[in-house]
């Protein structure tokens with residue numbers, strides 16, 4: 091059966107949902123398709139469930155910090171099953187909620203893998219979908235790890251659906267997922283080892299602040315091995331043995347669970363982009379500044395699937411707004427602008443960045459001063475007995491423009507938004523310093539950071 095729509099959207103995550111709803115609200119006929127239950131990564135398998143699980147270990151982290159002052163005897167261990175039940179209260183309603191919302195909006199729903207038959211036709215099973223335009227918001231998936239036994243790795247979605255938390259966990263990788271899962275799992279009672287191939291963890295964040303967080307994580311304790319690449323995984327009895335290479339030295343780690351935390355790749359395999367004449371590379375679908383495919387003008391891409399910006403939720407939302415503008419008001423009405431897109435590692439305490447890294451600002455030849463301090467002695471960290479706290483703010487000489495801000499410590503995940511606002515809307519260091527802040531809050535520290 092052939093059906094025709096103004097817009098056919100692939101993916102029901104943050105990007106696909108917003109594109110479908112935005113185009114429909116503008117009066118276009120819209121179809122949406124997903125091969126998984128509707129909802130996408132962020133709400134079902136990513137940001138939101140992760141942050142719900144983190145909520146259960148936040149008090150544990152707080153108690154650990156206050157324990158040495160004699161305020162608590164010993165921290166409690168949260169009940170993992172109850173944590174999962176709490177998480178499901180958020181994730182279970184997502185799919186039925188999306189199904190109902192699309193139906194109410196008059197968006198035609200399809201379930202199955204969408205693949206191109208030719209540049210203006212998508213197939214979902216035997217159903218033929220003709221589109222005036224296509225919006226590809228297919229997201230990302232765990233990157234292929236070319237090691238023996240890679241099929242034994244549990245992916246992040248599996249970790250966030252575990253019925254019980256195994257005692258010993260090896261995390262393969264040293265990025266966002268490894269750091270966030272380590273902080274949750276250790277506080278929930280597991281013994282965690284992190285294997286990071288490169289010499290540094292959390293590439294893309296300020297190295298001095300990463301060092302503070304790594305020291306804190308090491309003390310939790312997490313066994314962090316840098317310069318250590320996982321080379322093979324084998325089943326041994328009920329558990330696993332992970333083989334790794336550390337500068338030519340062969341290492342072995344026994345574990346009850348091995349988790350993939352070694353990067354994600356655009357999820358393009360099912361789409362048969364070649365048949366659709368849609369150019370793509372390792373970073374995703376190749377798009378111009380308007381998020382239009384460089385090879386098929388009927389196609390736009392957004393979110394993790396598009397080779398643009400950072401694969402994060404705020405970027406997926408921004409892309410969706412750009413695609414909606416270009417689909418409803420003409421193909422060249424809006425360009426992407428990833429200025430001041432903040433990013434947070436939701437460790438305890440969190441690590442955050444917005445704008446340029448020091449190295450990037452130097453590379454661009456900008457003249458700037460750096461306000462860098464370790465602030466475990468500041469009131470907002472000290473009252474929590476939090477030892478991991480610091481900032482680095484890059485301020486342009488002459489203009490006072492904030493070029494970049496990097497934070498680690500209590501509420502860094504919230505405070506970074508003030509710097510994002512400043513960078514996006516041109517509020518200078520002077521403007522930030524003279525703003526009255528509620529006190530005592532971590533936000534009020536901003537005045538002393540600039």
Ligand SMILES: Cc1cc2nc3c(=O)[nH]c(=O)nc-3n(C[C@H](O)[C@H](O)[C@H](O)COP(=O)(O)OP(=O)(O)OC[C@H]3O[C@@H](n4cnc5c(N)ncnc54)[C@H](O)[C@@H]3O)c2cc1C
Nearest residue numbers: 101103104105125130131136204228229393394401402403
């Ligand atoms: C564990 C984890 C934690 C994260 N935490 C954060 C966080 O705290 N903050 C943050 O900003 N970002 C976070 N992210 C990243 C964030 O989740 C993604 O950037 C965001 O969800 C991408 O949204 P999207 O709409 O592009 O894709 P997705 O939400 O992944 O949606 C893509 C959808 O397309 C469907 N699909 C793919 N191919 C086809 C096909 N051929 N046919 C039909 N359907 C198809 C998929 O089934 C999927 O449902 C996290 C990611 C993970 C994995």
Ligand SMILES: NC(=O)c1ccc[n+]([C@@H]2O[C@H](COP(=O)([O-])OP(=O)(O)OC[C@H]3O[C@@H](n4cnc5c(N)ncnc54)[C@H](O)[C@@H]3O)[C@@H](O)[C@H]2O)c1
Nearest residue numbers: 263264265266267285286287319320351352353354401434
């Ligand atoms: N808070 C957030 O915003 C958040 C949280 C989780 C995930 N995410 C998104 O998901 C993506 C994927 O997260 P991630 O942590 O998997 O990727 P990542 O790119 O952040 O880190 C992957 C790390 O794994 C290492 N690695 C690769 N192969 C290895 C091997 N064989 N042995 C040891 N180490 C190896 C890499 O050197 C790299 O440091 C992120 O880039 C981000 O876009 C975001």
